[in-house]
Amino acid sequence: MEVNRLELRNKLISIMEECGEEPRLYFQPDATVTLVYPCMIYRLGTMTTRKANDKPYFKTVGFDITYVTRSPASEVPAKMLGLQYMNFDRYYTAENLHHYAYTYTNTLKEV
Numbered sequence: 001m002e003v004n005r006l007e008l009r010n011k012l013i014s015i016m017e018e019c020g021e022e023p024r025l026y027f028q029p030d031a032t033v034t035l036v037y038p039c040m041i042y043r044l045g046t047m048t049t050r051k052a053n054d055k056p057y058f059k060t061v062g063f064d065i066t067y068v069t070r071s072p073a074s075e076v077p078a079k080m081l082g083l084q085y086m087n088f089d090r091y092y093t094a095e096n097l098h099h100y101a102y103t104y105t106n107t108l109k110e111v
Contacts, residue, residue, distance in 0.1 A: 004061050005044075008104060011083055012040050012065070019075040037097065038069035038076070045103060062105035069098050076100075 009025055016023040016038075024039035035041070045062035067076050077100045080086055089101040 004106060005063070008042070008063060008106075012042070015076060015079045015083075016040070019079060021074070021076065035068070038067070038071070038074065041066045041068065042104075046105070058107055060105055060107055062103060065102040065104055067100040067102070070096070072098050074098075 005027070009027070012025055013023040016025075021038050024036050026033060026035060026039060026041045028043045029035070029041060042063050042065040045064040046060075047062070048060045050057045050059070065080075067074075067080065069076070077088075077091075080100070080102055081088060083104070085104055085106045087103045087105075089103055091101070092099050
């Protein structure tokens with residue numbers, strides 16, 4: 001899973017840099033971390049094993065990603081949809097911050 005997570009991190013950094021934003025990414029931050037906005041928070045979402053003939057065939061790993069910004073005019077949300085395996089889940093506001101939630105699911109490893 002570590003390789004997959006680092007690949008995703010590099011893709012997210014590229015998107016933020018392309019949009020002129022400083023890349024601030026937090027992987028599963030605990031409550032003591034002070035977030036600086038705009039930023040992306042990502043967490044392990046799901047892991048699935050598909051089987052054929054009762055044997056593992058391939059595995060997938062999913063991450064839940066939230067882009068948080070003070071500006072509703074950011075280019076990042078649209079760029080996120082350009083990534084393969086990325087799906088937009090929902091938008092919401094909380095504490096005057098705009099949250100864009102995504103799910104990223106990709107093959108982890110063929111068994």
